[in-house]
Amino acid sequence: MADLTKLKPGEIALLQGNEAIARGALEAGLSLAAAYPGNPSSEILESLADSAASAGIYVEWSVNEKVAVETAAAASFTGLRAMASMKQNGVNVAQDFICNLTISGTRGGMVLVTADDPSGISSTNEEDARFIARLADLPLLEPTTPAECLAMTKFAFDLSEAIGNLVVLRSLSRLSHTRAGVVPGPLPNSRPRPHWDPKQAWSTTPVVAKHQAMKDKLAKAGQIMAGSGFNTYSGPPAPELLVIASGSSALYAAEAAALLGAADRVGLLKLACTWPLDEALLLKHLAAAGQVLFAEEVDPFIETEVKAFYAQHAPDLGVKRFFGKASGHLPRVGELSPGRLARAMGAILGLDWRGADPAYAAQVQQANAQLVPFREFGFCPGCPHRASYWAIKQALALDGRQGIVSGDIGCYTLGIHTTGFRRVNSVHCMGSGLGVASGLGKLKEQGFDQPVVSVVGDSTFFHAALPGLVNARWNQSNYLLIVLDNSATAMTGFQPHPGTGMTATGQAGTSVDVEDVCRGLGLDFQVVDPYDLAAAQEAVFDAVQGAPGLKVLIFRRVCALVQGRRGGHPYHMTIDQGLCRGDDCGCHRFCSRAFRCPGLSFDEKTGRAVIDEVVCVGCGVCAQICPAGAIRAEAKEAAA
Amino acid sequence: MKALYREPLDIVITGVGGQGNVLASQVLGRTLLQAGYTVTVGETYGLSQRGGAVMSQVRVSTGPALGPLIPENQATAIVSLEPLEALRVLGQYGHPGVVVLTNDRPLIPLNVQSGQDRYPDLDQLKQAIAGLCGRLYWLPATEAAFALGAPILANVVMLGALLACGLLPLSAAQVEAVLGGMFPESKMAANRLALAKGQEMATG
Known part of the structure; x- marks a missing residue:
């Protein structure tokens, strides 16, 4: 910025x-x-x-x-x-x-x-x-x-x-x-001095x-x-179709009218002030049109309110036809587009609009179906979350009691996909993973016998996880909380949070440590580096196998992108082509198929794994997973 | 202000997260704005940093503001920093007359690396794209960028190629001036060379 x-x-x-x-x-x-x-x-x-x-x-x-x-x-x-x-x-x-x-x-x-x-x-x-x-x-x-x-x-x-x-x-x-x-306009020269008159109370009573x-x-x-002039109307005084639209949908509707060649038949009432509605303006335009289409994202907010308003005035306004999400002319879910508006307006006006001619559409669809694979999302090369989920998956598999992992909001939400080995079982809102785990951890007496793990990022931990954690401590719930501490709000662009101790404007704040919070709550915790797969796996295994109670593991390793900015990772990775078993590997391409780091590739011609030199950051984690010991991590200085 | 090749002139810039497509669209948008046109640049980058496909849409007109989305199958040109993504985008925005400029260097999806899916044969991919557009520029942009010392310059190479294919009312000097305002002088020599290389590839 x-x-x-x-x-x-x-x-x-x-x-x-x-x-x-x-x-x-x-x-x-x-x-x-x-x-x-x-x-x-x-x-x-x-x-x-x-x-x-x-x-x-x-x-x-x-x-x-x-x-x-x-x-x-x-x-x-x-x-x-x-x-x-x-x-x-x-x-x-x-x-x-x-x-x-x-x-x-x-x-x-x-x-x-x-x-x-x-x-x-x-x-x-x-x-x-x-x-x-x-x-x-x-x-x-x-x-x-x-x-x-x-x-x-x-x-x-x-x-x-x-x-x-x-x-x-x-x-x-x-x-x-x-x-x-x-x-841009001018900036002000001065601002008021803040003062609160002690006789003034701001309250609801x-x-x-x-x-x-x-x-x-x-x-x-x-x-x-x-009186602001932000609501505007364009089109004929008595249009065949009145479109009432807000936000981007107003631009889509204007463009759709042009695509249909129906600009002279359509009136566009662009509402920028959408609550409360301008009743006089609505009365004027409803009186002049027999058909009305609502275009807005996502829910029928204006649509529902205008119809309710119309019901009050129906005796004066006469019969109107309303189109939009309720009539099925526009979808009730997902965003709108100029094409969606053109088809909806076309259906009302008796005009057919297609983006592409049918022969082209069929040809391009066929080419896509035959040639274009999906592009899967994944954790970045070197991402600590990949290592964390690997350890969690291995430990819960060894435990063998069908452990459940409740997830939370951040990059690690991707744990529900293949990049996190589909090891996350629930995701809702910020902090909800701890509440779900807290509930699961109280179901033992009802017969629930699966181990419970909750994963939460460091920023989310401070945002909304604390009450869930206190609740679990208070009510003596049994689960393992794993704080995936990458020291960043990585998903949204590396903004600082309480744990980093930096403020929005780059000054030093007072850092709030996850450890101190755990100490204050009297919770057992252990700090583990997820890059050390064996240690991380053992810590998870021991925690779920051990005595019941609320336990905390802090998986601490800085975000790979942040590490990249701080001078990068320490290793130069190579694959010993003689040791690599390729497709004959007992686990069938364990590295590129199962571990799925973008830095790992597979050479179809030689039938051996290769490191993608452009993508690999050199974190060294994959060297720990190869059953043949073919993946080598050498310190970068030595490699140079 | 020169008349536009088409009104509105709609350009899709696509690729994979991290290839610099948002930057390319910003450079184009700023240059067109300075030249006096009405510009809307729509960016989609939800999970783009995590290896997904990413797209920007640059819309240019001499009239009032346009919406952030190009109507389906109405793009004037598609610039792709990755060949597979060019074909993917043709499905949404292509038509028989669209001009396609694509980098020829694949970025292999994770699901291909894992052996689940296949990346198409490049000749087959090129043929399919050629059969779905009016003009195809199949360009070794990453290779050219590597030769200039940084693969990330592929986006500027592609921008140079777009300038040369005759759709934009802009000169290379205008784009260079905008790049100069966004990069320190130390990086401008490579950017100028990348822009020139792209122009040369598209005209050669």
């Missing part, structure tokens, strides 16, 4: 949606930003962290999303402008606080950014986080382009301050990770009176949003 204060006002720049949100916040006079990393939202805080020194603002990675929103609220209570950003899952983590904050209200402009991920491109779900706005009665803004990201973020701060409540801005992975021309005040704030927000 880059220092966004260096952008020149009035000079167009190619900015990512996330960078545009960050720049918009800086232009609005942001004083504090907090977040927990998660794609597709991470670059918002990263670019603010890189701008923090020049802008003179405070920026932090918080331990989780709930704390991030609380941290931002604190600044708001003192009159400062503040922002918390997160991916859709993070909104769930923060939800309890948000649903109370909306009753207490806020002071300095406060914005919550949720970057949703239709199709779950980098997520465990494709949840539509807009429902937080409906649930907590908060104003909701949905920009369409990076330029709108900047303008609407600025607007969001003004709106929040005008009504005294949090404002939600919703991005999408396709918007957060789209780059387009954005013209009396609940009913404050709930009423919250409703009034939302109504006021609706009026301000209606």
Whole structure:
């Protein structure tokens, strides 16, 4: 990321949606930003962290999303402008606080950014986080382009301050990770000095009176949003088909109308202010069209609300036909695309749209089916997680009682796939692996006789695993917790976390050690290097075979990508072609088939394993798995 | 501002995580923006660092902002840093007239390494791609980049080839100027050579 204060006002720049949100916040006079990393939202805080020194603002990675929103609220209570950003899952983590904050209200402009991920491109779900706005009665803004990201973020701060409540801005992975021309505006010269009048209390009581005040704030927000000009209409005054769309879907719908050659038959009502809905605007456009299609991602949020609104006004508006997810014209799951919109609009207008002619489509489909294999995801070459799962798999196989591994969120989530030897049995949300293990570990009296292991990364450990661990300690659950400590939040781009002791802006913080947490809870723990496969395997085996209780292993080895930046791994790997048994190996290509490190390859011509010199990083782990001892690890200095 | 070869001009840049495709799309996007066009660069990189396929879409027009996704089977050109990925993307974005430029160096998927799946014969792959596009540039970009001292330069070689195939309203000097703003001068000599090598390969 880059220092966004260096952008020149009035000079167009190619900015990512996330960078545009960050720049918009800086232009609005942001004083504090907090977040927990998660794609597709991470670059918002990263670019603010890189701008923090020049802008003179405070920026932090918080331990989780709930704390991030609380941290931002604190600044708001003192009159400062503040922002918390997160991916859709993070909104769930923060939800309890948000649903109370909306009753207490806020002071300095406060914005919550949720970057949703239709199709779950980098997520465990494709949840539509807009429902937080409906649930907590908060104003909701949905920009369409990076330029709108900047303008609407600025607007969001003004709106929040005008009504005294949090404002939600919703991005999408396709918007957060789209780059387009954005013209920055000026940055503010000063920010207010924070102060909290001790006579002022920010709380939710009396609940009913404050709930009423919250409703009034939302109504006021609706009026301000209606005058903002962000909702736009384009098309004929009385279109044959009215498309009501938000976010990227509005751009897809406009393009679909052009693809169909039906721009003169279709009207596009692009809603950027999507809660509360602009009722006067809706009445006007519903009155002028007999058919309405809703285009939005992922859930039918606008669709359902507009239909409910229509029901109130049906006697005046007359009969309308509604199309969208409920009618089956658009899919209820997955992201939308221009083609999906073109087919849906075509079906309504009696036009047929196909991307490719059928003969070409058949030919390309056949070529793909015959020639193009799937490209499997995998842990990086040298990744400590591959070694950790290898040890866990071997130890549980030796134990022989069908051990269960509950997983968690991070790179090591891939343990459910072949790269982790399919050794993970459950994955849900941050920290949930410990709760599931805690429950399994209490089922012995009911007859559950399988060993239980929970794996959690170091960043996730601090984010949401602690209550699950305390619960297990308190209730005397029996399981083995393995902390996969690679000293990085690797999945989302190596952001620091409490264990690393670094802060978002690169200063030294106070590091919080996993060991100290275990000591404090009175838990037995052992630190093991997963690169030492035999030691790691033995530690897991001993723990599951030993006396019942809650045990902790800390598998500590820095992320291979981080090690690469710190000067690399120590070994030069070779394969003794004379010792390698190739396909005749008792285990049938144990290294490239079973261990599956990308640095290991197989030469079909010679029938022997080879090291891919470009890919192998030299971690030395595979030398321990070859049954013939053919894989050699020599110290790099000696090899040179 | 020159008229575009097609309106909108839609370029898919694909490959495998770590090949520098996001950087190539950013360079292209910035150069086109400076030349006065409306540019939208869509990036997909969910798990791309973990060996998966990765794609960027560069959309150029003289009109209003475009969405981040090219409509299916409507790409003007497909630039692929890996030959298998070129054919994969043709399924989604190809049509009989599309221009394909691909690096000829395979990156073997893990599931092929493990013996589960097969990587297609390269001649067969080349023939299949040639039969599904209007023009095919099958280029030894990694080889050229190796000769320049760094295989990662294959993305800049491919960018040079794209410049030379006549679809973009840009000169090499314009792209060089943008690269110069993104890289230290010490790295620019190799980048200039890579750009020139790509142009030479596509015209030669």
